[in-house]
Amino acid sequence: DGGIxxxxxxxxxxxxxxxxxxxxxxxxxxxxxxxxxDPGQGxxxxxxxxxxxxxxxxxxxxxxxxxxEKKESFPLTxxxxxxxxxxxxxxxxxxxPGQGTYEQYFGPGxxxxxx
Amino acid sequence: xxxxxxxxxxxxxxxAIVQINCTYQTSGFNGLFWYQxxxxxxxxxxxxxxxxxxxxxxxxxxxxxxSKGYSYLLLKELQMKDSASYLCAVRVPGEYGGATNxxxxxxxxxxxxxx
Numbered sequence: 235d236g237g238i239x240x241x242x243x244x245x246x247x248x249x250x251x252x253x254x255x256x257x258x259x260x261x262x263x264x265x266x267x268x269x270x271x272d273p274g275q276g277x278x279x280x281x282x283x284x285x286x287x288x289x290x291x292x293x294x295x296x297x298x299x300x301x302x303e304k305k306e307s308f309p310l311t312x313x314x315x316x317x318x319x320x321x322x323x324x325x326x327x328x329x330x331p332g333q334g335t336y337e338q339y340f341g342p343g344x345x346x347x348x349x
Numbered sequence: 350x351x352x353x354x355x356x357x358x359x360x361x362x363x364x365a366i367v368q369i370n371c372t373y374q375t376s377g378f379n380g381l382f383w384y385q386x387x388x389x390x391x392x393x394x395x396x397x398x399x400x401x402x403x404x405x406x407x408x409x410x411x412x413x414x415x416s417k418g419y420s421y422l423l424l425k426e427l428q429m430k431d432s433a434s435y436l437c438a439v440r441v442p443g444e445y446g447g448a449t450n451x452x453x454x455x456x457x458x459x460x461x462x463x464x
Contacts, residue, residue, distance in 0.1 A: 276353075276455050279453075324392075337382065337397060342390070
């Protein structure tokens with residue numbers, strides 16, 4: 235089945251450690267996105283990528299880094315510079331504009347807890 | 350700046366109709382989405398409006414007025430499983446004005462359906 239996978243579903247880390255969250259899609263979508271969601275809040279955009287080897291900062295990129303070496307993969311690294319990393323992280327993908335639908339398809343999310 | 354407003358919480362009765370409002374002020378507008386999100390899960394697509402008017406899809410309808418910066422989601426014949434957060438999101442141009450599927454999300458409206 236086509237879709238987006240994120241792993242793991244739950245992740246625990248000690249403060250000061252970098253951690254990388256995985257996101258893979260087999261929908262053949264050009265664009266991919268990372269969001270952060272805090273309790274009772276909407277989604278805030280961290281980074282997005284419209285094409286392989288290119289990505290742009292979203293609204294809250296500080297303390298995060300990404301790479302887009304393959305169309306299917308868009309890993310997010312939460313660095314020790316991120317002051318409040320505990321959150322629910324969602325990855326999404328979408329076709330490029332002009333390729334039909336505009337909706338974003340979401341993965342199941344990774345809940346990161348840093349203590 | 351980007352601003353999307355929704356009520357924080359709403360309560361409705363099973364079998365009834367509920368309307369969730371969304372107002373937006375964004376730098377650019379290329380369409381408006383509604384997503385449903387159950388607690389701890391990924392958002393799922395409900396509707397997309399790019400032109401003024403009403404879009405109907407089964408028990409769910411969505412309305413858009415671009416001149417007023419206003420949308421609403423109408424849920425009919427409410428069921429207990431409709432208890433969820435409803436996210437309003439605006440599709441905006443990219444950093445340099447180009448077309449993207451980048452979304453700005455509101456904080457979401459938590460709907461509780463009571464028996």
